[in-house]
Amino acid sequence: MSILPRFNRLFAADGKCFDVAVDHGFFGERNFLTDIEDMHKVVATLVDAAPDAIQLSIGQAPILQHIPGKGKPALVLRTDIANVYGKTLPRKLYSRTIDAPVEQALRLDAACVVVNLFNLPDQPEVYEACIDNICALKPQCERCGMPLMIEPLVMKDNATAGGYMVDGDIDKILPLVRQAIELGADIIKADPTDDVSQYHKVIQVAAGKPVLVRGGGKVSDAEILQRTYDLMQQGARGIVYGRNVIQHPNPAGMTRALMAIVHNGTTPADAAWYIG
Numbered sequence: 001m002s003i004l005p006r007f008n009r010l011f012a013a014d015g016k017c018f019d020v021a022v023d024h025g026f027f028g029e030r031n032f033l034t035d036i037e038d039m040h041k042v043v044a045t046l047v048d049a050a051p052d053a054i055q056l057s058i059g060q061a062p063i064l065q066h067i068p069g070k071g072k073p074a075l076v077l078r079t080d081i082a083n084v085y086g087k088t089l090p091r092k093l094y095s096r097t098i099d100a101p102v103e104q105a106l107r108l109d110a111a112c113v114v115v116n117l118f119n120l121p122d123q124p125e126v127y128e129a130c131i132d133n134i135c136a137l138k139p140q141c142e143r144c145g146m147p148l149m150i151e152p153l154v155m156k157d158n159a160t161a162g163g164y165m166v167d168g169d170i171d172k173i174l175p176l177v178r179q180a181i182e183l184g185a186d187i188i189k190a191d192p193t194d195d196v197s198q199y200h201k202v203i204q205v206a207a208g209k210p211v212l213v214r215g216g217g218k219v220s221d222a223e224i225l226q227r228t229y230d231l232m233q234q235g236a237r238g239i240v241y242g243r244n245v246i247q248h249p250n251p252a253g254m255t256r257a258l259m260a261i262v263h264n265g266t267t268p269a270d271a272a273w274y275i276g
Contacts, residue, residue, distance in 0.1 A: 001145035003186055009074045009111040010053055010147065010187075011237070017212060018262045019053040020046050020255065021242035023078040026057040027085050035247045039063055042246060047072050049255035053111065055240065058098055061108045074111035076149065077104070080133055084120060089158055093120075095129040102140040113141065114149040114189065119176050121157045131183070138184040150185035151214070152176035166216050168194035170201060178205045189214055189240050192231060199234035215241030221254070221275060225268035228261050238262055250275055 011017045022042060024032035036042050043063045046054055054064055055076040064075055079101035084093055095118060098104065105113050115137055117130045134150060141148040154167040154176055167173075170193045177190050188211045193199050203211050213231050215224070224244045231239070239262060248254040257274040260266035 001143065003141075003145050003147045006111045006145065007147050007186070010076070011210070012052055012263060014263055015210070015237060016262050017052045017210075017238035018255075018259050019055050019076050019212060019238070019240040020051045020073075020245050021055040021076075021215075021240050022046070022060070022246055023055050023057045024242060024246075025060070026078055026081050027083070032085070042251075043067075045252055046245075046255060049252040049259075051255050051259060052238070055114065055242075058104055058108075061110070065108055075108060076112045076114055077101075077108060077110040079105070079113045079137065080115045080130075082116060082118070082126070084118060084123075084126060084155075087158075093123055093126050095126050095133065097133045097137065101137060102144050102146050105146055106144060110146070112147040112149050112187065113137065114151055117150050117152045117176060117180050117183075119152070119154045119172065121155070134180075134183045141184075141186075147186040148184060149187040149189055149212075150180035150183065151189040152180045153191065153214075166191045166214075168192060170195070170198050173202060174205050177202055177211075178207075181205075181207050181209055185209060187212060191216060192227060196227060196230045196234065199231055199236065203235040210237035212236065212238045212240045215239065215244045218243045218247055221248075221272065222268070225257060225261065225271055228258055229266075229268050229271075232262060232265070248275075 053074040053076045057078045080097045082095040118126050154172040156165045156167045188206050191214045213236050245251050245254050253275040257271040260271045
């Protein structure tokens with residue numbers, strides 16, 4: 001079954017997409033809940049700001065999908081849960097998908113499902129679990145015409161900063177992105193490289209599949225706007241940002257600023273007008 005109908009709901013007519021991720025509560029960390037305690041308010045604010053998509057967990061997706069009308073953002077459904085984000089790691093790490101993920105996505109009218117591909121230092125069991133998750137998801141997605149977004153995440157050692165932090169080493173990102181493509185990704189959600197001017201190599205290794213860039217940790221307005229502009233110039237097809245939007249004092253304004261950069265090529269200086 002073709003993924004095109006749902007693909008066209010996720011991406012705008014220009015082939016680009018801004019997906020706001022609000023699935024952070026799925027991972028069980030208190031600091032991830034900052035400014036998203038009231039999910040009904042958060043979702044309503046984002047819907048009013050009109051990004052292309054909102055990324056939610058199975059338990060929170062109905063908040064979006066129960067809003068009436070045709071104009072609301074598409075749903076991207078997070079299908080996997082992991083316990084790898086804490087400053088102090090538990091005795092056993094895991095990554096597993098929800099049961100019947102594609103069936104649940106269809107019932108919620110999702111336009112896409114997303115799953116992680118973790119590369120954590122000296123944690124081969126988590127990496128293997130991610131491979132198993134993807135291998136199980138791919139044929140389900142194919143049968144149902146559901147686009148599969150894979151999120152290849154290269155992390156630094158947990159002890160370095162008291163929690164896994166993004167590793168922007170392009171030589172680590174490239175093979176993991178390609179592996180996600182080889183496993184059947186329809187869309188890639190990948191971290192920015194340390195040197196943003198090299199990001200076209202990530203686009204190239206994705207072999208024609210659209211690459212959406214992950215936002216990562218909270219940074220200044222100036223940094224996130226400039227980085228987004230530079231990444232779009234490198235050939236990215238869009239962004240998936242969470243904390244830089246939902247933890248911003250003006251999440252609606254930041255959403256509109258980033259939409260202007262993604263879809264209109266607006267400069268960071270001009271896009272900052274939306275934030276005030």
